[in-house]
Amino acid sequence: MQMRELETFLCVAETGGFHAAARRMNVTQTAVSARIRQLEAATGKALFSRGAGGTSLTDFGAQFKPYAEQMLSLWSFASQDLPAQSQGRVALRLGAQLSIWDPLLVDLAVRFEQRFGKLLLTLNYDHTLNMAEAVASHVLDVALTHERPSRSGISCQDLPPEHLILVETPHLARSGSDPVFINLELGEGYQEHVRGLARLSAGQTVFLGNCMMALRYILQRGGRGFFPHSVVAPHLANGALRKVDEAASLILPVHLVSRAEDDHQKLLDELHQCLSELRG
Numbered sequence: 001m002q003m004r005e006l007e008t009f010l011c012v013a014e015t016g017g018f019h020a021a022a023r024r025m026n027v028t029q030t031a032v033s034a035r036i037r038q039l040e041a042a043t044g045k046a047l048f049s050r051g052a053g054g055t056s057l058t059d060f061g062a063q064f065k066p067y068a069e070q071m072l073s074l075w076s077f078a079s080q081d082l083p084a085q086s087q088g089r090v091a092l093r094l095g096a097q098l099s100i101w102d103p104l105l106v107d108l109a110v111r112f113e114q115r116f117g118k119l120l121l122t123l124n125y126d127h128t129l130n131m132a133e134a135v136a137s138h139v140l141d142v143a144l145t146h147e148r149p150s151r152s153g154i155s156c157q158d159l160p161p162e163h164l165i166l167v168e169t170p171h172l173a174r175s176g177s178d179p180v181f182i183n184l185e186l187g188e189g190y191q192e193h194v195r196g197l198a199r200l201s202a203g204q205t206v207f208l209g210n211c212m213m214a215l216r217y218i219l220q221r222g223g224r225g226f227f228p229h230s231v232v233a234p235h236l237a238n239g240a241l242r243k244v245d246e247a248a249s250l251i252l253p254v255h256l257v258s259r260a261e262d263d264h265q266k267l268l269d270e271l272h273q274c275l276s277e278l279r280g
Contacts, residue, residue: 095124
């Protein structure tokens with residue numbers, strides 16, 4: 001499948017006919033028909049139906065159209081815009097398994113550019129992905145995860161663990177009422193720790209799988225939950241939150257995973273340096 005076939009398909013869809021598309025593209029109608037046949041052979045489905053009323057998209061053709069538009073848009077960016085933007089940029093796609101690291105990804109991208117003059121290509125916040133699988137399948141190049149990958153071909157570098165502290169809005173401590181506990185759903189180790197603090201996590205529970213949404217919820221509504229100290233530090237300093245001292249910190253492992261065969265060691269060392277600076 002080539003770009004000219006996709007361009008021809010979209011032109012036929014827009015103009016409503018093979019003859020009109022041939023005129024607009026300044027090619028023969030035979031060439032238009034041949035390109036559409038090649039595209040239909042590649043997809044295994046008919047894209048257009050012809051009748052007395054003219055040429056129209058089939059159901060599959062209508063479903064295929066937005067994908068064709070996206071593919072052409074990506075190709076245009078890759079072939080025209082990207083070369084002009086490539087100076088001082090590394091094609092490195094970075095992701096994180098847990099939403100507690102979303103702010104860290106942003107800080108890491110900024111620090112990496114400041115420190116080494118390089119702009120990362122992609123930051124991925126799809127927490128439904130299995131990060132080790134995403135790295136292995138080339139969806140991502142490097143990822144932070146709390147689970148040590150077991151599959152072969154994946155390199156895993158242990159980082160200092162993440163310490164989460166239990167915080168609450170100050171009025172809860174004064175009122176003595178049972179607060180709403182915000183559950184971030186950070187895996188089995190997190191849930192075991194929460195269950196072990198049944199008294200402190202008593203009352204109603206709200207499940208919010210996004211760390212920054214959960215923090216916003218607590219600050220606006222009031223409540224209690226576990227967060228990385230770096231995320232809540234400003235709110236502890238200004239009194240919007242207080243640390244629940246009787247609760248033990250929750251410790252989560254942190255691993256930096258990449259493909260073992262990739263020649264990214266220099267970049268990984270630079271990322272590790274930035275992570276060390278940011279996490280202390």
